[in-house]
Amino acid sequence: MEIFEKIGDAASKTYKFTAEKTSKIAKETKMKMQINEHKSDIKDIYIEIGEAVYEKFAQDEELDIKNLQQKCEEIQVLSEKIVKCKDEILKLKEKKQCKNCYEEIEIGAHYCPNCGFEQETIDEKIKEDQEAIEILEEENNQEDKKENEDVE
Numbered sequence: 001m002e003i004f005e006k007i008g009d010a011a012s013k014t015y016k017f018t019a020e021k022t023s024k025i026a027k028e029t030k031m032k033m034q035i036n037e038h039k040s041d042i043k044d045i046y047i048e049i050g051e052a053v054y055e056k057f058a059q060d061e062e063l064d065i066k067n068l069q070q071k072c073e074e075i076q077v078l079s080e081k082i083v084k085c086k087d088e089i090l091k092l093k094e095k096k097q098c099k100n101c102y103e104e105i106e107i108g109a110h111y112c113p114n115c116g117f118e119q120e121t122i123d124e125k126i127k128e129d130q131e132a133i134e135i136l137e138e139e140n141n142q143e144d145k146k147e148n149e150d151v152e
Contacts, residue, residue, distance in 0.1 A: 024092045031085040031092075038078045038085075045071050045078075 049071050056063045090096060095104045100117035109119055 028089050028092050031089045035082050035085045038082050042075050042078050045075050 049068060052067065052071075053063060086097075090104065093104070094107055096107050096109075096119070097103070098105055098112040098115060098117055098119065101112060101115040103112060103114040105112055105114070105119070111118055
């Protein structure tokens, strides 16, 4: 009976591992599809901008900057969504991106194997994040004290 338990445990572990990998791959694929959709939307907006500019030029009319600015803001929003998707993909792969050459590298790497650029370690990042949190908490505490003093 003990052998069947070992086989069952091994099968269970294999199933869990496979399920996790499949889930990560599915999420990564979904993120890549979203990136492609956003890139396609950006290209469409570029075309709209170009057509609008040319039409105004051809008709010898003044350009409507507000409309172009709105289109540029849409491009900016889509670009930010692409960056977020890429960050999510890196998290799923348990990788990070070199700040110098943008190559995907191991999360614990101290130097980029591609360009040799020194990387910020996770410990340094955690320390910076903790310091930032402490500063924000201190600012919030000071604001709370001022509000309490104003109420009294």
